[in-house]
Amino acid sequence: MGFKFIHNDYGAPPTRITHILCTNSEAFTAGEVVKLSSGRWTKASSTDVPAGIITHNVTAGTDNQAEVILIREGDVFEAPYSGTPNAGFVPGANAVAIANDGLSVDSSTVAGGAVAALSVNTAKKTCQIKFKSRQLS
Secondary structure (H helix, E strand, O other): OOOEEEEEOOOOOOOEEOOOEEOOOOOEOOOOEEEEEOOEEEEOOOOOOOOEEEOOOEOOOOOOEOOEEEOOOOEEEEEEEEOOOOOOOOOOOOOEEEOOOOOOEEOOOOOOOOEEEEEEEOOOOEEEEEEOOOOOO
């Protein structure tokens, strides 16, 4: 499933970036969190400050293009969460990490991350989040 854009608090539609290439030999999955490194999209790790969410699957190759939704102030995303939830993984947690897969929130790590939790749905193992830290903010 990955990260899915829900809405922007200010009513702005998603901003899509299509002119930046992917890191060579790196594959991506729709909904994955990415950052810019050396001028190209690459996977964001758990403590990275992300730039966007890739919108489609990209196979590993050379000079592949991708469409990425830029993470902006006011953007709300829905994402699955993984890991055993920490007692602090509740609405208002504001330093939750991105999971190592880049497709979910790490509910066991509630310190040092770029994610703030708005809501947690334990029945569906999903949450609505904002990125408090954004690479291109």
